[in-house]
Amino acid sequence: MFRGIIDLKSLWPIAAIFIVLLILPPILPRFYTYILALIFVTSLLAMSLNLVLGHGMIFQFHHGVFYGVGAYTAALMLAKSSLPMWVGFVAGPLMAAVVGLIIGWFCVRLTRLYFGMLQISLGSLIWAIVFRWYSFTGGDDGIHGIPMPPLISSLNNAYYFILIILVICLVALYLILKSPFGSTLEAIRDNPQRCEAVGVNVRRHQLMAIVISTFFAGIAGVLFVVLERSVFPDLLFWVLSLEIFIMCLLGGWFTFAGPILGAAIMVALRTFIGIFTEYWTLILGVILILLIFFLPEGVMGYFLEGFKPHAKEVAERRGE
Amino acid sequence: MLQVEAVDKSFGDFMAVCQANLSVGRGELVAVIGPNGAGKTTLFNLITGQLWPDRGEIIFGGEDISGLPSYQICKRGIARSFQIVNIFPRLTIFGNVQVAVLSQQRRSSNLFLPAQNLAVEETKSILESVGLSDKATHIAGSLSHGDQKILEIAIALGNEPELLILDEPTAGMSPEETAATLELIKNLASSKGLTILFCEHDMDVVFSIAQSIMVMHQGRTLVQGNPEEVKGNKKVQEAYLGGE
Numbered sequence: 001m002f003r004g005i006i007d008l009k010s011l012w013p014i015a016a017i018f019i020v021l022l023i024l025p026p027i028l029p030r031f032y033t034y035i036l037a038l039i040f041v042t043s044l045l046a047m048s049l050n051l052v053l054g055h056g057m058i059f060q061f062h063h064g065v066f067y068g069v070g071a072y073t074a075a076l077m078l079a080k081s082s083l084p085m086w087v088g089f090v091a092g093p094l095m096a097a098v099v100g101l102i103i104g105w106f107c108v109r110l111t112r113l114y115f116g117m118l119q120i121s122l123g124s125l126i127w128a129i130v131f132r133w134y135s136f137t138g139g140d141d142g143i144h145g146i147p148m149p150p151l152i153s154s155l156n157n158a159y160y161f162i163l164i165i166l167v168i169c170l171v172a173l174y175l176i177l178k179s180p181f182g183s184t185l186e187a188i189r190d191n192p193q194r195c196e197a198v199g200v201n202v203r204r205h206q207l208m209a210i211v212i213s214t215f216f217a218g219i220a221g222v223l224f225v226v227l228e229r230s231v232f233p234d235l236l237f238w239v240l241s242l243e244i245f246i247m248c249l250l251g252g253w254f255t256f257a258g259p260i261l262g263a264a265i266m267v268a269l270r271t272f273i274g275i276f277t278e279y280w281t282l283i284l285g286v287i288l289i290l291l292i293f294f295l296p297e298g299v300m301g302y303f304l305e306g307f308k309p310h311a312k313e314v315a316e317r318r319g320e
Numbered sequence: 321m322l323q324v325e326a327v328d329k330s331f332g333d334f335m336a337v338c339q340a341n342l343s344v345g346r347g348e349l350v351a352v353i354g355p356n357g358a359g360k361t362t363l364f365n366l367i368t369g370q371l372w373p374d375r376g377e378i379i380f381g382g383e384d385i386s387g388l389p390s391y392q393i394c395k396r397g398i399a400r401s402f403q404i405v406n407i408f409p410r411l412t413i414f415g416n417v418q419v420a421v422l423s424q425q426r427r428s429s430n431l432f433l434p435a436q437n438l439a440v441e442e443t444k445s446i447l448e449s450v451g452l453s454d455k456a457t458h459i460a461g462s463l464s465h466g467d468q469k470i471l472e473i474a475i476a477l478g479n480e481p482e483l484l485i486l487d488e489p490t491a492g493m494s495p496e497e498t499a500a501t502l503e504l505i506k507n508l509a510s511s512k513g514l515t516i517l518f519c520e521h522d523m524d525v526v527f528s529i530a531q532s533i534m535v536m537h538q539g540r541t542l543v544q545g546n547p548e549e550v551k552g553n554k555k556v557q558e559a560y561l562g563g564e
Contacts, residue, residue: 127533175432175434179431181430183411183418183422184423186408190409190410190411191406191407193418194402197368197390197394197406198394198399198419198423198476199420199423199528200423205429209541
């Protein structure tokens, strides 16, 4: 199943990073372990968006909704039902995918910007329900002190749980992108009309991509609950959706791992600049302006471009 | 095999195609000619479902296919190339053709097998047959215009069509490229037994290879017949060949 798509040489640095991440928690102060785990959760969230955004050019403007739905579903089931806990963990992503299917079913009828606008409207509807329905969702107070299985109740154990799930999800996302489904999705990104002409049902394919992407967003939502043990309506607010969007652009939306880098940068900025000023978005704004002018392919895209063996060749041919 | 009967298509007040008739028999090499704006590309778009006709019937394999979405028409065995280069610029040449082959094999939605190990033989043999094998790993957007036009045809071949529609396959090509492309089209028609419908500006090209020619003028079909009949037709001479 991995034949030919994983280069053993490029696996070494990844394995090294993974091992470092495994031995860090006992050494690090609690706060940094928490920040790392938050970066993992956010990375998965950004990666799930980038499946449709960078690889499918589907303008999923309100991705946060699916994150929030995943988180709320898990939180409600853990806090308010007596079902076994794993049911809540599984229900989160499934519920997110169902909502993704419903919203996506309407949205794929439109393209590009109109897709995004409709999604913001439908997503905001869900936000409004969560925000207002005090008796069920806790309204703007959210839900706090959600019980966790003892195995993952300590911060370090939660960290390991999140890391392992993240790795599994990244492998799955990688395989999906390298599959016929993924390459067809990238072909749709490049030229939907031509794709239709070679016999691909473009809308159905895009809808399938949205469902997969929202499923992974739901997993990220569940991991957020594992880490924070609370949920609040901001998880579904459009501001967060915009941040996820920026993470993808910042990291490099045409690369596989770019969104991870974007998520790390965003979480770090919010945390460390947020200590000094509540106007950390001001710094973010400046960074974004610089990015648009100097690194249009994102941070990861910029560095990968330099290593591409054929980059020079292509440039030469363009020059003739 | 393909019958277009009294098809109309208007954009606002403008009748782009009006009472167009066309008949393509199995194994034939049929050309559509006509001056710019005669409605040739619109007619092709109607046949392959990029546009839907206002009136009239398009019969393929005994069934009316007008109004079907283009992906379904493709699945029924009509593949096409486009006049203005219409490829996947960020994918490799190989990837461009493979998308079509995977779609043909109904594997586009397969999630958990690496695509690069699938449909490799089929894709390679198509690239071989059009002469692009040595550039298989190049990014399509970086190719010369002539090669991109050839890639257009290669993508269409990926669907193993019964009927191949080529919209001005030699547009913008140098004379040498044009000659090579014609040779390629003739080869495809004979070696794969393909039925080919194409449109073309270059009259020499059309009269040298087409078995049947349909002449369009202002959206209407003037006549369809073999090259001799078309040359001798009065209406064609008046409207198109300038009354030579």
